[in-house]
Amino acid sequence: AQSVSQHNHHVILSEAASLELGCNYSYGGTVNLFWYVQYPGQHLQLLLKYFSGDPLVKGIKGFEAEFIKSKFSFNLRKPSVQWSDTAEYFCAVGSTGRRALTFGSGTRLQVQP
Amino acid sequence: DGGITQSPKYLFRKEGQNVTLSCEQNLNHDAMYWYRQDPGQGLRLIYYSQIVNDFQKGDIAEGYSVSREKKESFPLTVTSAQKNPTAFYLCASSLGTGEKLFFGSGTQLSVL
Numbered sequence: 001a002q003s004v005s006q007h008n009h010h011v012i013l014s015e016a017a018s019l020e021l022g023c024n025y026s027y028g029g030t031v032n033l034f035w036y037v038q039y040p041g042q043h044l045q046l047l048l049k050y051f052s053g054d055p056l057v058k059g060i061k062g063f064e065a066e067f068i069k070s071k072f073s074f075n076l077r078k079p080s081v082q083w084s085d086t087a088e089y090f091c092a093v094g095s096t097g098r099r100a101l102t103f104g105s106g107t108r109l110q111v112q113p
Numbered sequence: 114d115g116g117i118t119q120s121p122k123y124l125f126r127k128e129g130q131n132v133t134l135s136c137e138q139n140l141n142h143d144a145m146y147w148y149r150q151d152p153g154q155g156l157r158l159i160y161y162s163q164i165v166n167d168f169q170k171g172d173i174a175e176g177y178s179v180s181r182e183k184k185e186s187f188p189l190t191v192t193s194a195q196k197n198p199t200a201f202y203l204c205a206s207s208l209g210t211g212e213k214l215f216f217g218s219g220t221q222l223s224v225l
Contacts, residue, residue, distance in 0.1 A: 004155075006155075009153065032211055032212070034213070034214075036214075043216045043217070043218055043219075044203065044205075044214075044216040045216070046213055046214075049213060090155060090156065092156075092214075094210070094211035094212070095211065096211070099144075099161070099163060099169075099210035099211055100144075100146055100158050100161040100169075100171060100210060100211075101146075101158075101211070101214060102158070103148070103155045103156040103157075104155050105153060105154055105155035106153075106155045106156075
């Protein structure tokens with residue numbers, strides 16, 4: 001069975017600080033990896049995804065993530081956060097072995113002005 | 114506008130009552146999903162359907178039932194067997210399984 005771990009449950013940063021949110025998954029086969037974001041009062045929306053190719057993927061709003069296969073990781077990064085990045089962030093994995101995405105428990109990011 | 118519509122936005126269930134949450138999509142997606150969101154637990158998969166007239170149990174299917182009679186509709190019934198139904202329920206769809214999900218705005222279910 002596949003699973004996803006997000007180690008940071010609540011992160012508080014000041015504006016302009018750098019962000020890295022951890023995501024590790026367990027599944028031995030080929031995976032598709034995603035980061036979703038849920039802004040207060042809004043739908044979950046896709047930040048970025050990795051299917052194949054360049055392991056460094058860039059998403060919307062200046063976010064990027066790096067797939068490190070040997071570490072089963074897909075950490076999310078942003079060099080300089082803004083107050084508007086305050087949201088909950090979810091890592092998710094899909095695979096041929098399970099035809100529905102498995103989500104992590106989420107990380108609540110609070111950016112202080 | 115293309116998208117996923119969930120209704121109602123808020124729903125209250127009495128003890129011993131079954132309630133049905135609606136999910137409709139006009140994206141022409143084959144796959145549809147129901148997730149339950151609880152604080153600190155992320156999204157957990159209840160049921161999913163890859164195609165009309167077919168669906169599979171997810172990780173927490175006990176106490177829930179679904180149907181997929183039409184491509185655009187995937188209603189979820191929370192039965193009286195579900196002992197802890199209070200949660201935020203999210204419906205999603207995708208073109209194919211394992212691909213990018215499009216989410217609805219959710220239904221908050223509470224027990225009276």
